[in-house]
Every structure is written in structure tokens, then in C-alpha cells.
Amino acid sequence: MSNYSEEYSFSSFSKLPFYKKINKRLLDLAKIENQKSIVDLGCGTGLITKLILKKIKKDANDCIVYAVDHSSNALKTASEEIGEKKQATVKFIHSEVQNLKEVLKDKVEAVIYCNSIHYVPDKLSLIKQIKNQLKSDGIFVFNTSFFEGSHPPETHKFYRKWMIRSLRVLKTEYGLSPDKSAKVESRKQLTPEEYISILENAGFNVVVKDIQRIEVPKDGYHHISGFSDWIEGILPGVPLDKGCDVLQKSLKDVWDDMKLSSVPRLWLSISAVKKN
Ligand SMILES: C[S@@+](CC[C@H](N)C(=O)[O-])C[C@H]1O[C@@H](n2cnc3c(N)ncnc32)[C@H](O)[C@@H]1O
Known part of the structure; x- marks a missing residue:
């Protein structure tokens, strides 16, 4: 562990090749290279933020990424790792994801939520907030390995x-x-069908539902x-x-x-x- 803020963080797990691969695929589903305003919800130590920055265009000075997490240690590691060398603006927001509408003033084109949705008890309320924060035709993608049937x-x-x-x-x-x-x-772990029904109730059309079997080393x-x-x-x-x-x-x-x-x-x- 390289410094105090990384101790007991998600950082070393998030750097494993299999984990990166799963999340790169999710960013493809979000067509991230076409988006100019993106929320990385539950950003942790910044793996996904970094993957987003790699995918958006090199000259994308007009892109903004909001990286939200309630762990100040995780945000500190993320901001240290991302540093200044980046083509888009990154704003780190220290907040509960449930307070999204209070902390995010602007509407965005995409919300990415990697491996964190299972932490939130009231998913309908959060997903409604996400919908309200999206511009028209905005895209929401998430993944999780904590759902009913994931083992x-x-x-x-x-x-x-x-x-x-x-x-x-x-x-x-x-x-x-x-x-x-x-x-x-x-x-409570939800089934994929329960997630889909919540999304539809919150005002989304589901485009892709994908279940992958991952051999975790x-x-x-x-x-x-x-x-x-x-x-x-x-x-x-x-x-x-x-x-x-x-x-x-x-x-x-x-x-x-x-x-x-x-x-x-x-x-x-x-x-x-x-x-x-
Ligand atoms: C499993 S990690 C995933 C981090 C990152 N998305 C990734 O895939 O590398 C979950 C993250 O969600 C954050 N988190 C959990 N519940 C949260 C909440 N209610 N509000 C904000 N952040 C939360 C944790 O602090 C942690 O950084």
C-alpha cells in the first residue's frame, strides 16, 4: 500500500486486469466517447474516472467529469492518481450519492455507476434523482456483482x-x-428483473441487460x-x-x-x- 489513504481502500482490487475489463465494457455501453458531461457515481479511488478520461477524445477540453463518493480517503487517492495531467475537467464531489440533486447543479449526458448500486437501500429514489439529473436522451449505466443470483x-x-x-x-x-x-x-439483493422494473418505474427505457460469468482469480x-x-x-x-x-x-x-x-x-x- 503506497500511502495511508490507500489502506483498506478498493484501489488494489480495482487495478486487477479482469476488473478493468468488465468496466471498460460498461463504458462502451454508455458510448462514453460521445459524452461531454459525465457523472462517475461512487467513484472510489478513481479507476473508472481514469478509464473515462482515457476514452474521451484527446482534445476534449470541453468535457467535464463529476466524480462523487462519500469516502474522503477514496477521493484523496483518486485526485492524487489522476493529478493535473488530464484533458477534461474533473470535479471531485464529497457526498452521499443519495444527495445527488443537492450537489450537482448542472444536468449531464451520462451517469456511470460501477459496482456500488447495491450499497443503496432505496434504489427507486436514487434512480429517480439520476433521471432528473440527465439531459434529454441521457444515458445511465451500472454494473454490480451483488445481485440475487450473482453467486x-x-x-x-x-x-x-x-x-x-x-x-x-x-x-x-x-x-x-x-x-x-x-x-x-x-x-436486500435485487434480481435483474427487479432492477429493470425499478428503472422503468423511474422513467428509463432499458437498452441492454447483460449477465457475464467472470472467473475471479x-x-x-x-x-x-x-x-x-x-x-x-x-x-x-x-x-x-x-x-x-x-x-x-x-x-x-x-x-x-x-x-x-x-x-x-x-x-x-x-x-x-x-x-x-
Ligand atoms: C466497491 S467501490 C467501487 C468504486 C468504483 N466505482 C470502482 O468501481 O472502482 C464502492 C464505492 O462506493 C462508495 N459508496 C458506497 N456507498 C456510498 C454512498 N451512499 N454515497 C457515496 N459513495 C458511496 C464507497 O465509498 C466506495 O468508494
Whole structure:
């Protein structure tokens, strides 16, 4: 980890080649090279912002990207990584995505929401706000690997073994157990059809619904185990350094025991256009 703000951030996971590939594809669905005003919602440490900047035209001085996140550490890393060398204006906005209409004064042509929509409990209300922030014919794309059905049944055994091993190591090495009262509010995972129905109710026409099976390598599970939101979700109340250590060690053991080369996961990507 290169600096404090990157500790327990999403940064190392987001740099894995398979993750970049999934999100490049989402930007293609948004026809990003044609857009001049874009929101990168839940931008995290800036991977998607950087991919957007690469795709828009070299001389696109009239383009603006609004990168929104509620984590000041993530925004700090994103702004350090993006730096000054960019052809478009990037405005970092420190906010809950649920406050989009208060923090975004101008209407935009595209809203990109990568791997974060599952965090928001009231998706209809957020998607209505997104619609109101879009210009006529504006496009909204999102992806998520946390939806009902995203874990193929044959992977359940891996997750179960990883969890059991992690709890055992946490107890034996640190004398700790997760604190159930600190559990993050469980979020109902929606089916792809429920997402589509919410989009239609909010005033969108769905253009593409795509479900891809992604073979996630060991690195993916290793790096995600260093991300605070993941550690807090699986081992609530456990200090991040200990949680990360336990999850990464147990992953290695289970991976070797089960002789795995990858563990698949389904990724849902949707693009939708604002109804006029
Ligand atoms: C899994 S990361 C994805 C980051 C980035 N989109 C990417 O794909 O590299 C999720 C991000 O959403 C942010 N986030 C979660 N809930 C949020 C909310 N209610 N408002 C703003 N940001 C939120 C987290 O801080 C985190 O940076």
C-alpha cells in the first residue's frame, strides 16, 4: 500500500486486469466517447474516472467529469492518481450519492455507476434523482456483482469453507469473534428483473441487460479482503488489520485445499436511456 489513504481502500482490487475489463465494457455501453458531461457515481479511488478520461477524445477540453463518493480517503487517492495531467475537467464531489440533486447543479449526458448500486437501500429514489439529473436522451449505466443470483451454486461451498476457516483463525489467533450488533444493515439483493422494473418505474427505457460469468482469480479475493467495506460486511466489529489478515490467510488455505484456479461470479450490467 503506497500511502495511508490507500489502506483498506478498493484501489488494489480495482487495478486487477479482469476488473478493468468488465468496466471498460460498461463504458462502451454508455458510448462514453460521445459524452461531454459525465457523472462517475461512487467513484472510489478513481479507476473508472481514469478509464473515462482515457476514452474521451484527446482534445476534449470541453468535457467535464463529476466524480462523487462519500469516502474522503477514496477521493484523496483518486485526485492524487489522476493529478493535473488530464484533458477534461474533473470535479471531485464529497457526498452521499443519495444527495445527488443537492450537489450537482448542472444536468449531464451520462451517469456511470460501477459496482456500488447495491450499497443503496432505496434504489427507486436514487434512480429517480439520476433521471432528473440527465439531459434529454441521457444515458445511465451500472454494473454490480451483488445481485440475487450473482453467486453460482457451485461456489457456495468455497464461501462457506472460507467463512468457517476465517472465524476459527480469528478466534484462535486473536481471541475475537465478529460483533453481531455491529453488523452493517443487510441490503436486500435485487434480481435483474427487479432492477429493470425499478428503472422503468423511474422513467428509463432499458437498452441492454447483460449477465457475464467472470472467473475471479485468487488475487481478486485476496485484494477484496483488504477493502474496509468487505471486511466490515463479513467480520463486523473486527479491527480492519486483524480482519484483513484472517481473511487473506484463510483464503490461501481454502484455495489450496480445494485446488481452485478461479471462483466464478456473475456480473450484471445494464444500460438505460431517459424516457422523454
Ligand atoms: C466497491 S467501490 C467501487 C468504486 C468504483 N466505482 C470502482 O468501481 O472502482 C464502492 C464505492 O462506493 C462508495 N459508496 C458506497 N456507498 C456510498 C454512498 N451512499 N454515497 C457515496 N459513495 C458511496 C464507497 O465509498 C466506495 O468508494
